[in-house]
Amino acid sequence: MQLKNNKHYDDKTLKRWIEDDSLTDELNKKADAIRKEIYGDKVYVRGLIEFSNICKNDCYYCGIRKSNDRVERYRLTKEEIISCARLGYQLGYRTFVLQGGEDGHFSDDIVVDIVKSIKEIHDDVAITLSLGERSYESYKRLFEAGADRYLLRQETSDKDHYEKLHPESMSFENRRKALRDLKEIGFQVGGGFMVGSPYQTTESLIKDLRFLEELEPAMIGIGPYMTQHDTPFKDFPNGSFEMTLRLVSILRILFPYALIPATTALGTINPLGRERGLQAGANVLMPNLSPTMVREKYSLYDNKICTGDEAAECRACLELRIKNAGYEIVTDRGDVITYDKETRRYS
Ligand code: 5AD
Ligand code: FES
Numbered sequence: 001m002q003l004k005n006n007k008h009y010d011d012k013t014l015k016r017w018i019e020d021d022s023l024t025d026e027l028n029k030k031a032d033a034i035r036k037e038i039y040g041d042k043v044y045v046r047g048l049i050e051f052s053n054i055c056k057n058d059c060y061y062c063g064i065r066k067s068n069d070r071v072e073r074y075r076l077t078k079e080e081i082i083s084c085a086r087l088g089y090q091l092g093y094r095t096f097v098l099q100g101g102e103d104g105h106f107s108d109d110i111v112v113d114i115v116k117s118i119k120e121i122h123d124d125v126a127i128t129l130s131l132g133e134r135s136y137e138s139y140k141r142l143f144e145a146g147a148d149r150y151l152l153r154q155e156t157s158d159k160d161h162y163e164k165l166h167p168e169s170m171s172f173e174n175r176r177k178a179l180r181d182l183k184e185i186g187f188q189v190g191g192g193f194m195v196g197s198p199y200q201t202t203e204s205l206i207k208d209l210r211f212l213e214e215l216e217p218a219m220i221g222i223g224p225y226m227t228q229h230d231t232p233f234k235d236f237p238n239g240s241f242e243m244t245l246r247l248v249s250i251l252r253i254l255f256p257y258a259l260i261p262a263t264t265a266l267g268t269i270n271p272l273g274r275e276r277g278l279q280a281g282a283n284v285l286m287p288n289l290s291p292t293m294v295r296e297k298y299s300l301y302d303n304k305i306c307t308g309d310e311a312a313e314c315r316a317c318l319e320l321r322i323k324n325a326g327y328e329i330v331t332d333r334g335d336v337i338t339y340d341k342e343t344r345r346y347s
Contacts, residue, residue, distance in 0.1 A: 003216040003257050003338065003346075014206050017250050024242050024249075031249035031281030034256050039283050043327045044259065044334030045318075046095040046128065047088035047289035050298040051076040055101025057132070058167045059155075061197060063228035063299040064101055070230050074294045075105060078114050085118050088289045089125065091315045092331045097151065097286060099130035106131060108138050112145040119146045126333040128190075133174055136181045143185045148335075148344070150182045153192035153221060157211035158204035165197060179215055186344055188336055190219030194265075195247050196239020197225040205247070209254060218336035218346055219284070220251050220258050223265025226301030241269050245280045252281030257337050259284050268305050275325035284334070287318060 017023060052075040053064045064071055076084075085096050096118065100106065115127055128149035129142060139150070154175055156162050162172040182189045193208045194200075212220060224239030244266060251260055261284035262277025270276065274285060288295060298304070319329050339346040 003218065003255060003336070004213050005254050005256055009254065011206055014209060014250065015202050017246060018202050018205055018243065021242055024246050027246050027249035027253070028276075028280040031252035032279055034252055035281050035283055038256055038337065041327045042283065042330045042334075043278060043322055044095070044284045044332075045093060045329055046097045046261075046284065046286045046334075047084070047091070047093035048097045048099060048286045049076070049081055049084045049088075050099050050288070050290045050294070051081050052100035052103040052106065053294075053298050054103040054105070055132075056104060057102050057170060059170070060165055060167070060232045061194070061225060061228070061301075063231060063301055065231065068230045071299065072297050074297050075103060076291070076294070078110070078117065080291065081114055082117055082121065084289045084291065085122065085125075089122050093289070094124060094331055094333045095126040095128060095149075096289070097128040097130060099151070102132040108134075108141045111142055115142065115145040115147050124333070126335065130190075133178045136185070139178075139182055139187070140185050143187055147187070148333075149188040149190065149219065151190035151192075151219065151221060152179055152182065153190075153194075154179060154208065154211060155193055156197065156200065156204055157193075157207040158201075161197075161199055161201075161204045164199045176211075179217075183215065183217070188218035188339065188346055189215070190221055190259075191215055191217045192219075192221035194225040194239060195222055195244040196237075198233050198236040200225075209250065212251075213254065216255075218257075218259060218339070219261075220255060221261050221263055222247055222251065223263035224269050226265055226268060226304075228299070228301040238269060241266075241273065244269075245276055248277055248280040248282050259334065259336055261286050264288075264305060265301065268301070268303055275321065278322070278325055278327050285318070285322070285329075 058065045126148040129147050130151040159172045224244045260282045262274040262282040266273035266277045
């Protein structure tokens, strides 16, 4: 089975969908219908554990970039990560997303040990890693240790644009290679990009859609670009909420089977952003399971939501909000629909 839609949408159509604010409702409805046909009203939840905000990279848009000396840095211990997972398990989470900056402390041995330990304690959970770029061999070891999925947004599929968002030390080609490596190894792979990042054009967004059509990821995460006051991009405005909603719908239309989160950035730019994201075709939520003490320090952008309803502990509030939006939270691993548990492969 193919993860993408067999139908080809030409650049002209995509351009109109991306740019025309009057199409938001129509696209949202079309996408919601496609999602309903495949995944029904189900919304999958993932407990997000932001285990380190230490990063060797210096992405110009990111609040935890290496050069930002105003961030208080933290790193959770293995025991702390495991205790987040235990709490999450009690709350009904069956996927844990371990996300962090590119922190050299987390060697293959250390991550392998954490993945194996969580899987030993909870044998029915899926583990998603989001640790940035690593070598093929490293990814392979992590997969063999039991990690199921890997999130690595391509950020942009336009080389010139990539070079405007990142310093010279980072490579457009490496990023794409990493995504292809992950897919080849067998991970359920998640790509994605920001909407409205500085210097982005409609053409670069179309390139993102084309790259994803080629990659056929199981998951696609997008959110609006959000200003962070301590970055070189502090004077650029936030991305557009409406355009992000249209892009969520476009993704659902292009990738009917994909797992698409209504992201934290979407929930930050608008108080009903995540509900609107679900209504636009998204089917995943990733509430924060990190210890409350460190949440504010994972400040990728300004005003990132991280307390109250956002907290994974508030499972009941979340369930109610989602129910009111017309959807139902389910407790299971929530693999992509074409995934085979025996072979750990998806088609
Ligand atoms: N605004 C929105 N999203 C951001 N990310 C990083 N910085 C920002 C920002 N300022 C996104 C990137 C990254 C993901 C973890 O968060 O796309 O891949
Ligand atoms: Fe590394 Fe943002 S620059 S996580």
